[in-house]
Amino acid sequence: MDSKKLLIITYYWPPAGGPGVQRWLKFVKYLPDFGVQPIVYIPENPTYPIVDENLIKEVSDKAIILKQKIFEPYQLASFFSKNKTKKMNSGIIPNQKKQSFLDKVFLWIRGNLFIPDARFFWVKPSVSYLEKHIVENNIDTIVTSGPPHSLHLIGLELKQKLNIKWFADFRDPWTTIGYHKSLRLSDFAAQKHKELESQVLNTADTIIVTSKTTKSEFELLTTKPIAVITNGFDVEKVEKQTLDAKFSLAHIGSFLSARNPIILWESLVELAAEIPDFKSHLEIKLIGAVSQEVLDAIAHFGLNEYLNNLGYVSHEEAIAHQRKSQVLLLIEIDSEETKSIIPGKLFEYMVSNRPIIALGPQGSDFAEIITETNTGVFFDYSEKERLKKLILDLYNQYLEGKLQSNGVGLQKYSRKKLTEQLVQLLTSNS
DSSP states (O other), X not given: OOOEEEEEEOSOOTTBOSGGGHHHHHHHHHGGGGTEEEEEEEESXXXXXXXXXXXXXXXXXXXXXXXXXXXXXXXXXXXXXXXXXHHHHTTOOOOGGGOOHHHHHHHHHHHHTSSSOTXXXXXXXXXXXXXXXXXXXXXXXXXXXXXXXXXXXXXXXXHHHHOOEEEEEESSOSTTSGGGGGGOOOHHHHHHHHHHHHHHHHHSSEEEESSHHHHHHHHTTOOSOEEEOOOOBOOOOOOOOOOOSSEEEEEESOBOGGGOOHHXXXXXXXXXXXXXXXXXXXXXXXXXXXXXXXXXXXXXXXXXXXXXXXXXXXHHHHHHHHHHSSEEEEEOOSSGGGTTOOXXXXXXXXXXXXXXXXXXXXXXXXXXXXXXXXXXXXXXXXXXXXXXXXXXXHHHHHHTTOOOOOOOXXXXXXXXXXXXXXXXXXXXXX
16 A cells, blocks of 8 residues: 655754754654655755754655755845844844844844745745645645744645645744744734734644644634644653763753743742752753843852853753753743743653753643643742742752652653654544
């Protein structure tokens, strides 16, 4: 029996680093195990804010890769300020009060001239190329993965032209995502985003989302079926790690301005003052892009002497740090819009056997997962005393050599299990 062909339209693909690449890289790895031939369409010359060459070796040799050139305004914008465009491209938007004139100009252009995003120039050439390829190769199902949400517009046009079966996969929401408000949108631009979002949600055959809250939000906008398939963890070949000698609290991934956890810094300062030897053991380990506001806050609280800011490392190294750090920090912005965000690294954290301290808005979707799997403790931003008490408890377990996490029910979040769920969805109405 021939494999079912699935055309996957995605922007992030190795050598892209960061969280955006992992979801479909892993689905593609396991799709052939379930009788599905993945055909991946990607840009030939993308502007990736983070590059991780090590991920290239993870691409399945069974995948067929299609590439077409893309024009991105970031390439022009970097002529004026390479650093600013790189940060904006990776989602690091400066605090509104600290935005320079150039920041404001770039944000206004990004939000009002490039709708839905700076990859919209790729839509028309992609539709022309893929329309022909789909017909010639008898492909009957496509998936578009966003953000960037321009890729859903490729799906929209292909659906209208060919009446192909189309699944729109939202790794993040569209108009309700946290940074959307920061884009200085005109009323016209804000309305245009909503219209495009509505068109996609009401034209795709099925919507795929990563959290229950996003599903609930989208159910108000469409009657089309919506499936929740979370991100997950893969079986990683990592050598056994020796735990850090210090009481290391590690944050892995982008540490955005709006995630700045003041109650954490306050708790650490107070514990350093109150507990003998705490300061001699403490290490704050940051891995990934860190905003200046976070670094300024750490300095303001006098915590610089405990800071180990490692910058961006490969995914492989990040996994190693997850296994050897004493405690893992998972921090989300304290806002209504971020309740639906389940950071991809959560699932890798969960299988590291290290306890997680999670901070986010009350009612966060990821709080439920952490509690149900017994992998850590969740706090909202009003619970400083409870947070401080937990850090002290974990510190005491560290001193006794007993600090670890004992997760339960993790298998349903494995990438292979999630791919099986995806295949059932893809084939349920074919």
